[in-house]
Amino acid sequence: MDTYMSLTAYGKNAQTALTDASRKINELERMLSTTIPDSEVAKLNETLHFRVSDETAALLRTSLQYTQSTDGAFDMTIAPIVNAWGITTDAPRVPDENEIAFLLNYVGSTHVHLDGNTVTLDAGSAVDLGGIAKGYASDCVAKIFASSGIASGCISLGGNVYVCGNKPDGKAWSVAIQDPQSNNYAATVALSDAFAVTSGGYQRYFTAENGTVYQHIIDPKTGYPVQSDLMSVTIIADNGTMADAYSTALYVMGEKGAVDFWRANADSFDMVLITADGRLLYTPNLQNKISEPEGASYDFQVIDR
Numbered sequence: 001m002d003t004y005m006s007l008t009a010y011g012k013n014a015q016t017a018l019t020d021a022s023r024k025i026n027e028l029e030r031m032l033s034t035t036i037p038d039s040e041v042a043k044l045n046e047t048l049h050f051r052v053s054d055e056t057a058a059l060l061r062t063s064l065q066y067t068q069s070t071d072g073a074f075d076m077t078i079a080p081i082v083n084a085w086g087i088t089t090d091a092p093r094v095p096d097e098n099e100i101a102f103l104l105n106y107v108g109s110t111h112v113h114l115d116g117n118t119v120t121l122d123a124g125s126a127v128d129l130g131g132i133a134k135g136y137a138s139d140c141v142a143k144i145f146a147s148s149g150i151a152s153g154c155i156s157l158g159g160n161v162y163v164c165g166n167k168p169d170g171k172a173w174s175v176a177i178q179d180p181q182s183n184n185y186a187a188t189v190a191l192s193d194a195f196a197v198t199s200g201g202y203q204r205y206f207t208a209e210n211g212t213v214y215q216h217i218i219d220p221k222t223g224y225p226v227q228s229d230l231m232s233v234t235i236i237a238d239n240g241t242m243a244d245a246y247s248t249a250l251y252v253m254g255e256k257g258a259v260d261f262w263r264a265n266a267d268s269f270d271m272v273l274i275t276a277d278g279r280l281l282y283t284p285n286l287q288n289k290i291s292e293p294e295g296a297s298y299d300f301q302v303i304d305r
């Protein structure tokens, strides 16, 4: 998945659980990657008409649901635009306006047709599950931990964290939120049995010849990399897939959109936003869980309901 992963489990079945978990992650990558040529997603994009596994079909359906619930801010059909920019590739470039306008015609859920396990894409369209696959993989690992009887463990799949139970000493896990501007952390959150997923523009980006920095999350409405007033969005929830889709979507929405979205869906998740002007905003449920590191560089503020 083009990232670092770490998996830790404690207890009797820890070794088996970790072996099963890494096997599952690799299997998902071979199924869902856009860059592995014979993955289901790559074959679908290439042939436009492909019978996928139950699991891939379900994840495509889930992705379409999140496109609807985020009003298009999360959209896997952004793929043709992601490819045009190539921000995470060896050869990133700035497409011209006409090319972007042309490619935007192929973005949108109406271009995906799902009939059972048979998926058809309109010509010109493609899907990219990069904004949701790691979150989905973390849900799968959580299930493996549960069925193996793991009572304590934690995983991190490139910014997608899951903490299982408490630490072996019985205390909550302490999940660090990366400072987008340094190698330190901006805050820690005490969590047990939770997913914490961060999206931001600070890790994957490229700098064009004229000095403009383009990060890897695209606004599906414009086809341009988001110029967000946020530096990062962390979603904390009991569902890793949702947390991953929402972290990408709320980064696209920006501070105001993200706060409004949380107010409308406050039962389903908590969040931490780091704004470009140096504030760190968190939802009220986190009040007793969040800690500022010594010499904190952000102004911590709770978000009103």
Ligand code: ADP
Binding pocket: 073, 074, 075, 076, 078, 082, 088, 128, 129, 130, 131, 132, 134, 158, 159, 198, 199, 200, 203, 204, 216, 217, 218, 219, 220, 244, 247, 248, 252
């Ligand atoms: P990361 O992959 O760094 O964890 P995200 O979960 O935010 O970050 O996913 C970003 C990836 O999702 C991009 O690299 C791209 O492949 C894809 N993507 C970019 N913009 C969007 C979008 N608006 N909706 C869905 N996927 C997107």
Ligand code: MG
Binding pocket: 130, 131, 132, 199, 243, 244, 245, 246, 247, 248
């Ligand atoms: Mg995401």
